[in-house]
Amino acid sequence: QVQLVETGGGVVQAGGALRLSCAASGRTFSSYAMGWFRQAPGREREFVAAISWSGDSTYYADSVKGRFTVSRDNAKNTAYLQMNSLKPEDTAVYYCAAAERVRIAFSYEGSYNYWGQGTQVTVSS
Numbered sequence: 295q296v297q298l299v300e301t302g303g304g305v306v307q308a309g310g311a312l313r314l315s316c317a318a319s320g321r322t323f324s325s326y327a328m329g330w331f332r333q334a335p336g337r338e339r340e341f342v343a344a345i346s347w348s349g350d351s352t353y354y355a356d357s358v359k360g361r362f363t364v365s366r367d368n369a370k371n372t373a374y375l376q377m378n379s380l381k382p383e384d385t386a387v388y389y390c391a392a393a394e395r396v397r398i399a400f401s402y403e404g405s406y407n408y409w410g411q412g413t414q415v416t417v418s419s
Contacts, residue, residue, distance in 0.1 A: 296320045296392050296408040303388060303413030306380055310417070314375040316390030316410060324368035327393040329406055330375045332386035332415075342388070343375060344400035353400045358384075380417045387412040 302314040316328065329344040343364040344353045352364050363376040373390055391406035398405035 296323070296326065298390050298392060298408055298410035300388065300390050300410045300413040303415045305416045305418060308380060308382055308417055308419050310380050311376070311378045312380065312415060314377065314388055314390075314413060314415075316373040316375075318371045318373070318392060320371075323371040323392075325394075326408075327396075327398055327400065327405075328364075328366060328373040329391045329393065329400060330364060330373075330388060331391060331403065332384075332388045333412075334383075334386040337386075339389070339403065341401035341403075345373065347396065355401070377415070380415075382417045382419045385415060385417050387414050 297319040299317045306312055325347050327347050330342040331339050332342050333339040341355050343362055345364045345366050349366050361379045366373045389412045390410045392408040393406045
C-alpha cells in the first residue's frame, strides 16, 4: 500500500508559479511511476504530467508542455510538479497518483493504483 499526500496548492495570479509536492509513504516509492492529473469544476479529470520510476522519462499534456515540469526525488519519497506561467484555465484540483506496473499508458487514469486526496490550485486573471 502507498499513501500519497499532495501539498503546495493555493491561489496565484495569472503568470505566476506554484510547486506541488506529492509525498509518498512506503519503502518502494522508487519503483512506482508517478502521474499528475487535474479536475476542473464540471469537467472530467485529465492527465497533466507523468514521470517514470527512474525519472529518466517524462510525459506532458499538450496544454502544459513548456510550462510545467514533473520531477521526483526518490531519496525523499516525493514527486513534484513545478507549474510556471499559470493561466486561469489551469484552475483545478490537482491529484498525484502512483502506478505499480512498469509499462503503463502514462496518461490513462486506469494505469494508476494509488491516488492522493488532491490539492486546489486557483489562478486568478
